[in-house]
Amino acid sequence: MILNLKKTFKGGVHPKEWKELTKNFSFEAMPKPKQVIIPISQHIGIPAKPLVKKKDRVKAGEIIAEPEGFVSVPIHSSISGIIKDIHKEPNVSGSPKDAIIIESDFSDEIEMMEKLNFSSATPDQIKERVRLAGIVGQGGAAFPTFVKLTPPRDVKIEYVILNGCECEPYLTRDDHYMLERTDAVIGGLKLIMRALGVAKGAIGIEDNKKTSIDKISEACKNEQSVQVESLKTKYPQGAEKMLVKAVLGREIPPGKLPLDVGVVIQNIGTAVAVYDAVVNGEPQITAALTVSGGGIISPKNLLVPIGTSIQEVLDYCGGVKDNAVKVIVGGPMMGVAQYDFKAPIMKATSGILVLTDKEVNDYPETPCLKCGKCIEACPLGLEPTKLARYAQLERFGDAEDAKITVCMECGTCTFTCPANIPLVQWLRYGKQKVIKMQKQKHPELTEC
Numbered sequence: 152m153i154l155n156l157k158k159t160f161k162g163g164v165h166p167k168e169w170k171e172l173t174k175n176f177s178f179e180a181m182p183k184p185k186q187v188i189i190p191i192s193q194h195i196g197i198p199a200k201p202l203v204k205k206k207d208r209v210k211a212g213e214i215i216a217e218p219e220g221f222v223s224v225p226i227h228s229s230i231s232g233i234i235k236d237i238h239k240e241p242n243v244s245g246s247p248k249d250a251i252i253i254e255s256d257f258s259d260e261i262e263m264m265e266k267l268n269f270s271s272a273t274p275d276q277i278k279e280r281v282r283l284a285g286i287v288g289q290g291g292a293a294f295p296t297f298v299k300l301t302p303p304r305d306v307k308i309e310y311v312i313l314n315g316c317e318c319e320p321y322l323t324r325d326d327h328y329m330l331e332r333t334d335a336v337i338g339g340l341k342l343i344m345r346a347l348g349v350a351k352g353a354i355g356i357e358d359n360k361k362t363s364i365d366k367i368s369e370a371c372k373n374e375q376s377v378q379v380e381s382l383k384t385k386y387p388q389g390a391e392k393m394l395v396k397a398v399l400g401r402e403i404p405p406g407k408l409p410l411d412v413g414v415v416i417q418n419i420g421t422a423v424a425v426y427d428a429v430v431n432g433e434p435q436i437t438a439a440l441t442v443s444g445g446g447i448i449s450p451k452n453l454l455v456p457i458g459t460s461i462q463e464v465l466d467y468c469g470g471v472k473d474n475a476v477k478v479i480v481g482g483p484m485m486g487v488a489q490y491d492f493k494a495p496i497m498k499a500t501s502g503i504l505v506l507t508d509k510e511v512n513d514y515p516e517t518p519c520l521k522c523g524k525c526i527e528a529c530p531l532g533l534e535p536t537k538l539a540r541y542a543q544l545e546r547f548g549d550a551e552d553a554k555i556t557v558c559m560e561c562g563t564c565t566f567t568c569p570a571n572i573p574l575v576q577w578l579r580y581g582k583q584k585v586i587k588m589q590k591q592k593h594p595e596l597t598e599c
């Protein structure tokens with residue numbers, strides 16, 4: 152079923168898209184590196200526990216770290232080789248993290264899981280396969296997918312929505328998944344629906360991806376259980392609350408999750424990973440990402456073995472130009488600036504951007520103009536200027552009362568501010584302090 156109603160949400164912004172830099176580049180598989188650095192925590196939740204030790208030999212696809220607790224996933228080797236060491240290494244998050252370092256033996260030995268039948272795999276088989284394959288959400292948060300497929304018993308899920316918005320500028324990875332792996336996207340959605348016992352699915356795609364909308368719509372034309380929604384191109388259309396509002400017209404109340412309104416959201420790339428794990432027996436050992444920006448010599452869409460360093464990816468793309476000033480992992484709105492290019496590609500890495508001086512806003516900060524643009528743009532109806540002020544003044548109690556913890560750190564307010572005030576950075580700081588304060592008051596709210 153195809154609906155083309157150009158739905159959207161209130162607020163938001165229209166940053167320059169820059170999608171043209173990689174829009175026409177199909178996925179290219181990057182060669183296996185000589186060494187990989189595989190962090191034992193690539194997901195929200197408890198880090199996995201290493202199962203290997205120095206000098207052990209492993210194959211690609213072999214489990215090298217096992218999950219610890221419910222919200223955790225196994226980690227697999229992405230190459231065949233010898234364990235060189237296990238220690239802290241640079242990480243794209245900014246602080247060093249424990250990682251397993253593997254040196255390649257160039258034998259390309261790979262250990263896949265048994266293939267399951269697409270049509271007859273049961274919900275329990277699908278969930279267990281997703282768990283064993285170590286799949287985490289590809290939308291940035293890296294939440295273990297099997298946990299999302301196991302909602303509390305008293306919660307009734309009605310809809311699965313695939314997020315095909317890819318609303319961050321520059322990134323075209325999800326667009327290419329929809330173009331090049333159309334069957335896997337739809338097959339993955341159906342497997343997720345079956346695992347959850349849900350009869351209705353939807354795929355929300357921003358209307359700047361016309362070819363993908365056409366291709367997915369054509370493939371779904373006889374699917375009564377799946378609706379394809381063309382959504383207005385606007386940042387942050389792909390945020391969970393905005394997506395649910397645009398596709399189903401349902402509001403997720405502050406502090407609540409999509410499942411509280413009967414919805415599970417998965418990213419397009421996650422659906423492909425689920426399909427590959429079930430149908431092809433593949434664990435999550437490869438990341439699909441866009442390498443783009445005016446500062447990279449040859450922009451590309453790449454399939455990269457997890458654990459490959461940022462530097463090797465940049466080198467594979469011809470290196471950086473002389474006027475490159477910033478490297479970001481993820482999109483420009485929510486991504487993280489990088490200082491050590493030894494940091495490895497992880498399961499949820501969606502892009503590497505190399506930006507030039509012309510693409511980076513380095514105008515000086517001036518006092519607030521009280522123009523209200525940030526308030527108008529905030530898709531959650533918050534008052535970013537007030538919240539940032541509370542954070543600056545360390546008035547965390549007031550920040551809590553003004554709902555700072557509801558902020559999804561989308562960066563829309565910062566983008567829109569004519570005074571160049573780093574609002575989202577202040578909000579992030581204030582939010583962390585408030586969450587810490589809440590945990591001290593209520594120790595039972597410890598991180599999972």
Ligand code: SF4
Binds near residue numbers: 529562
């Ligand atoms: S970062 Fe927070 S306050 Fe700013 S626009 Fe996004 S949700 Fe609103």
Ligand code: SF4
Binds near residue numbers: 572
């Ligand atoms: S957009 Fe910037 S200048 Fe305008 S009210 Fe918000 S913080 Fe102040």
